[in-house]
Amino acid sequence: MEDVTSAAAAEGAAASAAPELAVRFQNVKYTYDEEGGAFAVNGVTLDIRAGEFVAVLGRNGSGKSTLAKLVNALLRPTEGKVTVFGMDTSDPKKAFDIRKSAGMVFQNPDNQTVASVVEDDVAFGPENIGVPRKEIGERIAYALDAVGMSEFRHATPSRLSGGQKQRIAIAGVLAILPKIMILDESTAMLDPKGRREVMNVVKKLNREQGMTVILITHFMEEALEAERAVVMHRGEVVMDGTPEEIFARADELETYNLALPRAAYICKQLQRAGMPVADAFNAEELAEAICASLQKG
């Protein structure tokens, strides 16, 4: 008990200088195959500060989902160490507290709902951590409001759209009041409208509540919403920087089988064809850049 408090105190002291560290990976390796198979995560060292919005990009099998599961102790590292707010994920006694501070939303909205009524499902997390009844009601109200689903409190999840279901899943995690929200390809199964709904909620949580967001995705457009993008390839972190920095290195991205966001790709093609447009990553920027270059010409 004592070392926890002293570690927290040390962290508090450090926080005054730099932002608090939310997640730290120290040379982490993980293999699903006990008998020395390939590493799904192979020597990752990564620091994520509290309040940061990090997008983790990579192809299928790049290890990004494994990385996500390592954060909230669903998986324990084969080698190395993962700490969440100073708590070591390989300590089974800490798993409960780690999961309280790092909530996770999964890919398939249908497979993470436990109840047949929205409010009962949102209540599941708080019930598990022993929140008193009255407070659970308040937390449900808060969580549903945060994802803009208050009017669906008594609805049946199976009748909702994919985007709505996924927002309910986010609310279910929010009700535990975590400091970190991990989204493991949570938009992959949604239509464009549902994707936008979920992204708006996530952005809002990050900006207004300072929630640390780890967004695992293979949609490059979504990475543009983040402050920081991490590219994974064969279990290793191969690129790390602002999304703009990452997308400026288009050729390197291509070697990891990742494509540029649509607008950035068009921009690149225009530049290659000899049109003097400035670097642009989304549709608005591209439109402005094209206008500017046309006016100059």
Added chain:
Amino acid sequence: MLNDVTFGQYYPAKSFVHNMDPRAKLLFVIAYIVAIFLANNFFGLILVTLCLIFFILLARVPFGRVLRSIKMILFLIVFTAILNLLFYAGGEGDIVLAKWWIITISWQSIINTVFLAMRLLLLVLGTALLTLTTTPVALTDGIESLLKPLKYIKFPVHELALIMSIALRFIPSLMEETNRIVSAQKARGANFETGGLIRRAKAMIPVLIPLLVSAFRRAEDLGDAMDARCYSGAKGRTKYKKLTFTWRDLLGLLFFVALITGVVLLNTYLLGRFDIIWQVQEWFGA
């Protein structure tokens, strides 16, 4: 076709019945089933039917919605009805209408068939009304609460209740999945509609295997999602929904005591199941 199954499908509405305590409702349904099987003549069954209609009206669930639940077991009802009709072990004094080999059709067997079919129908409709007006969570909470005494003999009451509620919750998802797989197999030329029973059963194998595989994958996903939301068994867990017995539940309990008493009285003082035959004969002087 598979989406029509109403079992485990909550019909959201605000009503007296919806607001009743699930424990009270469970006890009522048990009493209701007892009443169905206690009833020895048609008057008793008619009383039970009237009571069911009353509760459907009270619950503000459309009749069509309740009736849809029969579809699932219509085959069973028809099947047992035919068996009953043909193989009713008659007693003495049966009025035989047709007889062939071991098959005998008598007035008694017809009446018995109608009687048993009615029993089955009432049974299904009553329990359907329970699941339509009670969320599976409330239902399992009710079962958990009623089974609570078993905790003292180390029976995993909470776990069992959770397993049941999750099973109920996944029924629509798995139905949807089944429809999707059936469509996919049809698109590739599978034929589910023609051929004999065995052939059709064989045609279901390419549906069942992917369904099973997907169910296991879902189970794994759900396990992860529950872990991630700090699930660690019944220990240290609170409950958001508290069950409280109110005047409604008391009223309902009284109602059902009345129902059972009514059925017993009707059994004792009115005509027996087959006496109606003699009565009709008397009226028409046959």
